[in-house]
Structure formats: structure tokens, C-alpha cells
Amino acid sequence: MQPFQHQAATSVADTIAILSTHKGRAKLMAGGTDLLGILKTRATVAYPKVVVNIKSIAGLDKIQSDGQGLSLGALTRLADIVDSEVIRDAYPILAEAAASVAMPQIRNVGTIGGNLAQETRCWYFRYPHSIGGRIMCKRKGEAACLAVKGDNRYHAIFGGKKCFAVCPSDMAVALAALDAEIQISGAKGQRSVAVTGFYHPLGNVLETDEMITGIKVPRPAPNNRQVFIKHRVRDAIDFATVSVGLVVSMDAKTVADVRVVLGAVASGPYRATDAEAALVGRKLDPAVIEKAAEASVAGAVPLSGNAYKVDITKTLVRQALQI
Numbered sequence: 001m002q003p004f005q006h007q008a009a010t011s012v013a014d015t016i017a018i019l020s021t022h023k024g025r026a027k028l029m030a031g032g033t034d035l036l037g038i039l040k041t042r043a044t045v046a047y048p049k050v051v052v053n054i055k056s057i058a059g060l061d062k063i064q065s066d067g068q069g070l071s072l073g074a075l076t077r078l079a080d081i082v083d084s085e086v087i088r089d090a091y092p093i094l095a096e097a098a099a100s101v102a103m104p105q106i107r108n109v110g111t112i113g114g115n116l117a118q119e120t121r122c123w124y125f126r127y128p129h130s131i132g133g134r135i136m137c138k139r140k141g142e143a144a145c146l147a148v149k150g151d152n153r154y155h156a157i158f159g160g161k162k163c164f165a166v167c168p169s170d171m172a173v174a175l176a177a178l179d180a181e182i183q184i185s186g187a188k189g190q191r192s193v194a195v196t197g198f199y200h201p202l203g204n205v206l207e208t209d210e211m212i213t214g215i216k217v218p219r220p221a222p223n224n225r226q227v228f229i230k231h232r233v234r235d236a237i238d239f240a241t242v243s244v245g246l247v248v249s250m251d252a253k254t255v256a257d258v259r260v261v262l263g264a265v266a267s268g269p270y271r272a273t274d275a276e277a278a279l280v281g282r283k284l285d286p287a288v289i290e291k292a293a294e295a296s297v298a299g300a301v302p303l304s305g306n307a308y309k310v311d312i313t314k315t316l317v318r319q320a321l322q323i
């Protein structure tokens with residue numbers, strides 16, 4: 001690891017001031033479970049001069065709920081999401097997704113803000129500097145995406161043009177299925193961004209002087225059902241190969257509203273709008289479920305080694321609708 005300065009932030013305003021001073025050379029650290037790995041391997045090109053500890057900011061770890069919905073502070077730990085009775089009762093998809101992340105040690109330290117802003121697991125991007133030098137790629141500002149001609153078994157099947165790395169966040173999938181918004185503060189003030197709009201093919205929309213302060217989740221309609229299913233190579237601890245987040249509300253026996261969100265198939269959580277259109281206003285009978293499962297992969301363009309993700313996606317969507 002290269003040396004860096006360590007500063008403990010006292011408030012959101014203090015954090016923004018430090019970020020603004022160092023213009024892209026300061027990195028936020030919450031639990032550090034992702035950041036420290038990135039620093040150790042020196043995967044990124046611009047090594048930070050300053051690491052800003054934000055766990056020292058009081059009050060950013062609250063879970064609050066009222067009739068309008070749920071608020072999560074950016075420093076809410078994943079373990080607290082798993083354990084929260086309010087969440088398990090009204091937002092069970094969040095507890096399920098959080099429980100599927102890594103192992104207890106990571107969930108006891110890792111935060112929701114860090115989970116959303118974590119770096120991709122693409123093996124070209126993460127290749128350690130210590131083994132023959134870092135591998136440059138499109139995400140690091142150079143050359144083409146190496147997954148296109150390389151080993152792309154875990155890469156994107158939707159929308160990858162510049163970079164085919166996928167978003168590894170399970171929480172992003174569950175939050176997108178709930179139509180949640182990310183609250184951001186920066187030198188220019190505050191803004192909110194839908195979880196589905198937070199990511200782009202080379203990362204996320206955060207400016208170098210911005211931080212996530214919280215997440216707002218609207219209360220789902222009555223009679224809703226929430227499902228999170230994650231397919232992974234190792235069940236014990238692993239990132240998703242494909243995941244599905246489903247929130248469906250019923251009007252008697254027909255679908256009144258539905259969000260079908262796919263994970264690990266694109267640079268962010270991917271809303272399967274064709275599948276949603278195949279479901280709204282219909283009964284969840286086998287023919288409709290089959291049509292929605294087929295529609296969930298409309299527009300998928302697999303690479304040479306990841307066409308299997310198309311089949312897994314269809315299977316997970318089918319399973320989610322049958323639960």
C-alpha cells in the first residue's frame with residue numbers, strides 16, 4: 001500500500017470541504033471493506049493523497065420509517081438492515097439482499113453507501129499492480145474494454161459499449177426494485193438520483209466533491225410482494241452471476257404495478273421494462289409468467305463467454321414470479 005494522509009471528517013460539510021480541497025485526490029472511506037482492497041492492489045490509476053474517514057460523522061447511520069417510506073443513512077451497516085424489524089416487515093427485499101452480501105464480518109462493517117459506491121469486480125480492472133504491473137483498460141481511461149476479446153464470463157449482457165464490467169451491488173438491485181433514490185451532497189448543494197440513474201458504463205454519477213448521505217425508499221403499495229433471488233457460483237460467499245429483484249403489487253388477482261430489476265448483467269441495476277409490460281393488468285398464470293421471463297432478456301447481447309446469463313436470467317425471473 002502506498003502512503004496516504006488520513007483525515008476523520010466531523011460532518012457532511014467538513015467532508016465536502018476536504019473533497020473540494022483535494023479535487024479528485026481524496027477518497028471517502030466508510031467501512032473500508034472495498035476501498036482498502038483497491039488501495040492494496042493499486043488497481044486504480046489515481047492513488048488518493050487523502051483518505052477521509054466518514055464513520056466519524058455522527059447521525060448518518062439511522063434507519064427511520066414513517067407512512068411515506070423508509071430513510072437509510074449512508075453509514076447504515078448491512079448487518080443493521082438484515083436485523084431491522086421495520087425493514088423485515090415492510091421492505092423484506094432489502095433484508096434479503098443485505099443477508100446475501102458476503103459474510104457476517106463484511107456485513108458488520110460494510111455500509112449501504114459503500115455498497116452502492118463500491119468498485120466493479122471486473123478482473124481486468126482489479127488486476128493487482130504487484131503481479132507484473134496494472135492492466136490498463138477503458139475504465140482506467142485507456143484502450144478498449146479487455147472483456148470484449150478476453151474472458152468475459154462474468155461481464156455484461158446489456159448495454160456494454162465502452163466497458164462491459166457489471167455493477168456488483170446487491171443492494172442496488174433491491175433498492176431499484178423499490179424505486180429508491182440516493183441522496184447526494186456536494187459543493188453545489190444537494191440532489192437526489194434514482195438508483196437506476198446512479199450508474200453509467202464507467203462508474204457512477206458522483207462528482208469528486210460529492211458524497212452519498214442517505215437513501216429514500218417510498219412505501220410500497222399495499223398487497224405487494226417482494227422477492228430477491230441471487231444466483232452465484234459459491235453459495236457461501238459470492239457476488240451474483242445474475243440476480244433479480246421483484247416488487248409486485250396486486251389488485252385482486254391481477255398485477256397492478258410491478259418492477260423487475262436484474263443485477264450483475266449491466267453497469268447498473270437493469271430494469272426489465274419489457275417483462276414489466278408483459279405483466280401489468282394480467283393474472284400471474286403460467287403463460288404470462290413464461291412471456292415475462294422471455295421478455296426480461298429482450299435486447300440482451302451476450303459476449304463470447306456469457307450467453308449462459310441469458311438462461312439464468314429467464315429462470316430467475318420465472319422463479320421470482322412463481323414465489
Ligand SMILES: Cc1cc2nc3c(=O)[nH]c(=O)nc-3n(C[C@H](O)[C@H](O)[C@H](O)COP(=O)(O)OP(=O)(O)OC[C@H]3O[C@@H](n4cnc5c(N)ncnc54)[C@H](O)[C@@H]3O)c2cc1C
Nearest residue numbers: 028030031032033034035102110111113114115117170212
Ligand atoms: C469478500 C467480499 C465479498 C463481497 N460480497 C458481496 C456481495 O455478495 N454482494 C455485494 O453487494 N457486495 C459484496 N461485497 C462488497 C461489500 O458489500 C462492500 O465492500 C461494502 O458494502 C462496502 O461498504 P464499506 O462501507 O466498507 O465501503 P468502503 O470500502 O469504505 O467504500 C467503498 C467505496 O465507496 C465509496 N464510498 C463509501 N461511502 C461513501 C459515501 N457515503 N458516499 C460516496 N462514496 C462512498 C468509497 O470511497 C469507496 O470508493 C463483498 C466484499 C468482499 C470484500
